[in-house]
Amino acid sequence: MPDHIANSKDIHSVPLLAADFLTGSLPVNSFIRPTRLFTADKNIVLRKAGLIKVKTINDVTQTIIKLIQ
Numbered sequence: 320m321p322d323h324i325a326n327s328k329d330i331h332s333v334p335l336l337a338a339d340f341l342t343g344s345l346p347v348n349s350f351i352r353p354t355r356l357f358t359a360d361k362n363i364v365l366r367k368a369g370l371i372k373v374k375t376i377n378d379v380t381q382t383i384i385k386l387i388q
Contacts, residue, residue: 329350329352329354331352331353331354331382331386332350332351332352332353333350333351333352333353333375333378333379333382334348334349334350334351335348335349335350335351335371335375336348339371339372339374339375340369340370340371340372341369341370341371341372342369342370343367343368343369343370344368344369345368345369351375351379353379353382353383353386354386
């Protein structure tokens with residue numbers, strides 16, 4: 320799962336564009352930041368923004384693998 324979504328990028332950021340969603344969207348193009356891990360309790364989630372395509376999830380996964388190797 321994406322761990323942190325932001326509208327500013329760092330060197331390891333993976334772009335998250337409207338075309339990356341199977342359903343739903345975000346109001347602006349954003350970045351998934353795999354270096355920013357956190358624990359989220361379901362009580363702080365306000366809504367589901369959408370469903371991200373498998374290719375984008377795989378891109379994030381590969382970035383995390385490269386970071387921990």
